[in-house]
Amino acid sequence: MKIQRFIVSLLSISGVCAVACICCADASLAGKRAFEENCAVCHPEGGNIINPDKPLSKSSLAAxxxxxxxxxxxxxxxxxxxxxxxxxxxxxxxxxxxxAHYILSTFK
Ligand code: HEC
Structure with missing residues:
Protein backbone atom coordinates (compact mmCIF):
# COMPACT_ATOMS: atom_id res chain seq x y z
CA MET A 1 0.00 0.00 0.00
CA LYS A 2 2.65 2.49 1.06
CA ILE A 3 4.97 1.45 -1.73
CA GLN A 4 2.20 1.91 -4.26
CA ARG A 5 1.59 5.43 -3.05
CA PHE A 6 5.32 6.12 -3.17
CA ILE A 7 5.52 4.91 -6.74
CA VAL A 8 2.49 6.96 -7.74
CA SER A 9 3.97 10.13 -6.25
CA LEU A 10 7.32 9.38 -7.83
CA LEU A 11 5.66 9.01 -11.21
CA SER A 12 3.72 12.22 -10.87
CA ILE A 13 6.82 14.14 -9.77
CA SER A 14 8.85 12.87 -12.70
CA GLY A 15 5.89 13.63 -14.97
CA VAL A 16 5.88 17.24 -13.82
CA CYS A 17 9.64 17.49 -14.32
CA ALA A 18 9.47 15.99 -17.79
CA VAL A 19 6.77 18.45 -18.81
CA ALA A 20 8.68 21.40 -17.32
CA CYS A 21 11.91 20.35 -19.02
CA ILE A 22 10.26 19.94 -22.40
CA CYS A 23 8.70 23.40 -22.08
CA CYS A 24 12.04 25.02 -21.15
CA ALA A 25 13.88 23.26 -23.92
CA ASP A 26 11.17 24.32 -26.37
CA ALA A 27 11.28 27.95 -25.31
CA SER A 28 15.05 28.28 -25.63
CA LEU A 29 15.08 26.28 -28.85
CA ALA A 30 12.44 28.58 -30.31
CA GLY A 31 14.57 31.61 -29.34
CA LYS A 32 17.70 30.11 -30.87
CA ARG A 33 15.88 29.15 -34.05
CA ALA A 34 14.22 32.55 -34.43
CA PHE A 35 17.55 34.27 -33.78
CA GLU A 36 19.24 32.20 -36.45
CA GLU A 37 16.46 32.94 -38.92
CA ASN A 38 16.19 36.69 -38.34
CA CYS A 39 19.35 38.01 -36.74
CA ALA A 40 22.33 35.73 -37.30
CA VAL A 41 23.06 37.05 -40.82
CA CYS A 42 24.28 40.28 -39.23
CA HIS A 43 24.94 39.01 -35.71
CA PRO A 44 26.74 35.67 -36.16
CA GLU A 45 27.72 34.27 -32.74
CA GLY A 46 26.42 37.46 -31.14
CA GLY A 47 28.81 39.70 -33.12
CA ASN A 48 27.91 42.48 -35.55
CA ILE A 49 29.30 42.35 -39.09
CA ILE A 50 27.98 45.79 -40.03
CA ASN A 51 28.88 47.77 -36.93
CA PRO A 52 31.43 45.77 -34.92
CA ASP A 53 31.19 48.34 -32.11
CA LYS A 54 27.65 47.09 -31.38
CA PRO A 55 27.78 43.36 -30.72
CA LEU A 56 25.26 41.48 -28.57
CA SER A 57 27.69 40.98 -25.69
CA LYS A 58 26.48 41.67 -22.16
CA SER A 59 28.83 44.61 -21.71
CA SER A 60 27.78 46.29 -24.96
CA LEU A 61 24.08 45.81 -24.18
CA ALA A 62 24.64 47.14 -20.66
CA ALA A 63 26.51 50.17 -22.03
CA ALA A 100 15.69 38.46 -26.30
CA HIS A 101 15.84 35.66 -23.72
CA TYR A 102 18.18 33.68 -25.97
CA ILE A 103 20.51 36.68 -26.42
CA LEU A 104 20.67 37.46 -22.70
CA SER A 105 21.32 33.84 -21.75
CA THR A 106 23.77 33.03 -24.54
CA PHE A 107 26.20 35.83 -25.38
CA LYS A 108 28.79 36.84 -22.78
C1 HEC B 1 20.79 43.78 -41.69
C2 HEC B 1 21.62 43.46 -40.54
C3 HEC B 1 20.97 43.25 -39.21
C4 HEC B 1 19.98 42.36 -38.86
C5 HEC B 1 19.23 41.37 -39.76
C6 HEC B 1 19.80 42.48 -37.42
N1 HEC B 1 20.63 43.45 -36.92
FE1 HEC B 1 20.79 44.00 -34.99
N2 HEC B 1 22.11 45.45 -35.49
C7 HEC B 1 22.56 45.70 -36.78
C8 HEC B 1 23.35 46.93 -36.77
C9 HEC B 1 24.03 47.58 -37.99
C10 HEC B 1 23.36 47.40 -35.45
C11 HEC B 1 23.99 48.69 -34.91
C12 HEC B 1 22.94 49.79 -34.95
C13 HEC B 1 23.40 51.07 -34.29
O1 HEC B 1 24.41 51.63 -34.71
O2 HEC B 1 22.73 51.50 -33.33
C14 HEC B 1 22.58 46.44 -34.66
C15 HEC B 1 22.41 46.53 -33.30
C16 HEC B 1 21.73 45.60 -32.55
C17 HEC B 1 21.64 45.60 -31.13
C18 HEC B 1 22.33 46.61 -30.19
C19 HEC B 1 23.70 46.08 -29.86
C20 HEC B 1 24.51 47.00 -28.99
O3 HEC B 1 25.57 46.53 -28.51
O4 HEC B 1 24.13 48.15 -28.75
C21 HEC B 1 20.86 44.55 -30.77
C22 HEC B 1 20.48 44.13 -29.36
C23 HEC B 1 20.45 43.90 -31.97
N3 HEC B 1 21.02 44.55 -33.04
C24 HEC B 1 19.63 42.80 -32.00
C25 HEC B 1 19.16 42.23 -33.18
C26 HEC B 1 18.18 41.19 -33.21
C27 HEC B 1 17.56 40.57 -32.00
C28 HEC B 1 17.95 40.89 -34.52
C29 HEC B 1 16.98 39.89 -35.09
C30 HEC B 1 15.61 39.97 -34.64
C31 HEC B 1 18.81 41.76 -35.30
N4 HEC B 1 19.52 42.56 -34.46
C32 HEC B 1 18.90 41.74 -36.69
C33 HEC B 1 22.30 44.93 -37.89
C34 HEC B 1 21.35 43.93 -37.97
Whole structure:
Protein backbone atom coordinates (compact mmCIF):
# COMPACT_ATOMS: atom_id res chain seq x y z
CA MET A 1 0.00 0.00 0.00
CA LYS A 2 2.65 2.49 1.06
CA ILE A 3 4.97 1.45 -1.73
CA GLN A 4 2.20 1.91 -4.26
CA ARG A 5 1.59 5.43 -3.05
CA PHE A 6 5.32 6.12 -3.17
CA ILE A 7 5.52 4.91 -6.74
CA VAL A 8 2.49 6.96 -7.74
CA SER A 9 3.97 10.13 -6.25
CA LEU A 10 7.32 9.38 -7.83
CA LEU A 11 5.66 9.01 -11.21
CA SER A 12 3.72 12.22 -10.87
CA ILE A 13 6.82 14.14 -9.77
CA SER A 14 8.85 12.87 -12.70
CA GLY A 15 5.89 13.63 -14.97
CA VAL A 16 5.88 17.24 -13.82
CA CYS A 17 9.64 17.49 -14.32
CA ALA A 18 9.47 15.99 -17.79
CA VAL A 19 6.77 18.45 -18.81
CA ALA A 20 8.68 21.40 -17.32
CA CYS A 21 11.91 20.35 -19.02
CA ILE A 22 10.26 19.94 -22.40
CA CYS A 23 8.70 23.40 -22.08
CA CYS A 24 12.04 25.02 -21.15
CA ALA A 25 13.88 23.26 -23.92
CA ASP A 26 11.17 24.32 -26.37
CA ALA A 27 11.28 27.95 -25.31
CA SER A 28 15.05 28.28 -25.63
CA LEU A 29 15.08 26.28 -28.85
CA ALA A 30 12.44 28.58 -30.31
CA GLY A 31 14.57 31.61 -29.34
CA LYS A 32 17.70 30.11 -30.87
CA ARG A 33 15.88 29.15 -34.05
CA ALA A 34 14.22 32.55 -34.43
CA PHE A 35 17.55 34.27 -33.78
CA GLU A 36 19.24 32.20 -36.45
CA GLU A 37 16.46 32.94 -38.92
CA ASN A 38 16.19 36.69 -38.34
CA CYS A 39 19.35 38.01 -36.74
CA ALA A 40 22.33 35.73 -37.30
CA VAL A 41 23.06 37.05 -40.82
CA CYS A 42 24.28 40.28 -39.23
CA HIS A 43 24.94 39.01 -35.71
CA PRO A 44 26.74 35.67 -36.16
CA GLU A 45 27.72 34.27 -32.74
CA GLY A 46 26.42 37.46 -31.14
CA GLY A 47 28.81 39.70 -33.12
CA ASN A 48 27.91 42.48 -35.55
CA ILE A 49 29.30 42.35 -39.09
CA ILE A 50 27.98 45.79 -40.03
CA ASN A 51 28.88 47.77 -36.93
CA PRO A 52 31.43 45.77 -34.92
CA ASP A 53 31.19 48.34 -32.11
CA LYS A 54 27.65 47.09 -31.38
CA PRO A 55 27.78 43.36 -30.72
CA LEU A 56 25.26 41.48 -28.57
CA SER A 57 27.69 40.98 -25.69
CA LYS A 58 26.48 41.67 -22.16
CA SER A 59 28.83 44.61 -21.71
CA SER A 60 27.78 46.29 -24.96
CA LEU A 61 24.08 45.81 -24.18
CA ALA A 62 24.64 47.14 -20.66
CA ALA A 63 26.51 50.17 -22.03
CA UNK A 64 23.53 50.92 -24.27
CA UNK A 65 21.07 50.40 -21.40
CA UNK A 66 19.32 47.58 -23.28
CA UNK A 67 20.27 44.51 -21.24
CA UNK A 68 16.67 43.48 -20.47
CA UNK A 69 14.13 41.47 -22.44
CA UNK A 70 11.74 44.43 -22.74
CA UNK A 71 14.42 46.79 -24.03
CA UNK A 72 15.66 44.23 -26.53
CA UNK A 73 12.16 43.69 -27.89
CA UNK A 74 11.81 47.49 -28.13
CA UNK A 75 15.09 47.69 -30.06
CA UNK A 76 13.95 45.06 -32.58
CA UNK A 77 10.98 47.37 -33.27
CA UNK A 78 13.11 50.56 -33.23
CA UNK A 79 16.59 49.64 -34.42
CA UNK A 80 19.62 51.84 -34.99
CA UNK A 81 21.13 52.64 -38.41
CA UNK A 82 21.87 49.63 -40.62
CA UNK A 83 19.63 47.18 -38.78
CA UNK A 84 16.45 45.66 -40.20
CA UNK A 85 13.31 46.82 -38.41
CA UNK A 86 11.03 44.03 -37.20
CA UNK A 87 7.37 44.87 -36.69
CA UNK A 88 4.87 42.64 -34.92
CA UNK A 89 3.79 41.14 -38.20
CA UNK A 90 7.22 39.95 -39.27
CA UNK A 91 8.26 39.07 -35.71
CA UNK A 92 5.44 38.50 -33.19
CA UNK A 93 6.02 39.56 -29.56
CA UNK A 94 6.36 35.98 -28.32
CA UNK A 95 9.11 35.29 -30.82
CA UNK A 96 10.86 38.61 -30.18
CA UNK A 97 10.77 37.84 -26.46
CA UNK A 98 12.19 34.34 -27.02
CA UNK A 99 15.03 35.90 -29.05
CA ALA A 100 15.69 38.46 -26.30
CA HIS A 101 15.84 35.66 -23.72
CA TYR A 102 18.18 33.68 -25.97
CA ILE A 103 20.51 36.68 -26.42
CA LEU A 104 20.67 37.46 -22.70
CA SER A 105 21.32 33.84 -21.75
CA THR A 106 23.77 33.03 -24.54
CA PHE A 107 26.20 35.83 -25.38
CA LYS A 108 28.79 36.84 -22.78
C1 HEC B 1 20.79 43.78 -41.69
C2 HEC B 1 21.62 43.46 -40.54
C3 HEC B 1 20.97 43.25 -39.21
C4 HEC B 1 19.98 42.36 -38.86
C5 HEC B 1 19.23 41.37 -39.76
C6 HEC B 1 19.80 42.48 -37.42
N1 HEC B 1 20.63 43.45 -36.92
FE1 HEC B 1 20.79 44.00 -34.99
N2 HEC B 1 22.11 45.45 -35.49
C7 HEC B 1 22.56 45.70 -36.78
C8 HEC B 1 23.35 46.93 -36.77
C9 HEC B 1 24.03 47.58 -37.99
C10 HEC B 1 23.36 47.40 -35.45
C11 HEC B 1 23.99 48.69 -34.91
C12 HEC B 1 22.94 49.79 -34.95
C13 HEC B 1 23.40 51.07 -34.29
O1 HEC B 1 24.41 51.63 -34.71
O2 HEC B 1 22.73 51.50 -33.33
C14 HEC B 1 22.58 46.44 -34.66
C15 HEC B 1 22.41 46.53 -33.30
C16 HEC B 1 21.73 45.60 -32.55
C17 HEC B 1 21.64 45.60 -31.13
C18 HEC B 1 22.33 46.61 -30.19
C19 HEC B 1 23.70 46.08 -29.86
C20 HEC B 1 24.51 47.00 -28.99
O3 HEC B 1 25.57 46.53 -28.51
O4 HEC B 1 24.13 48.15 -28.75
C21 HEC B 1 20.86 44.55 -30.77
C22 HEC B 1 20.48 44.13 -29.36
C23 HEC B 1 20.45 43.90 -31.97
N3 HEC B 1 21.02 44.55 -33.04
C24 HEC B 1 19.63 42.80 -32.00
C25 HEC B 1 19.16 42.23 -33.18
C26 HEC B 1 18.18 41.19 -33.21
C27 HEC B 1 17.56 40.57 -32.00
C28 HEC B 1 17.95 40.89 -34.52
C29 HEC B 1 16.98 39.89 -35.09
C30 HEC B 1 15.61 39.97 -34.64
C31 HEC B 1 18.81 41.76 -35.30
N4 HEC B 1 19.52 42.56 -34.46
C32 HEC B 1 18.90 41.74 -36.69
C33 HEC B 1 22.30 44.93 -37.89
C34 HEC B 1 21.35 43.93 -37.97
Missing amino acids: GGIATENKLVWLMRNPGPGMTSFDEESLPDAEARAI
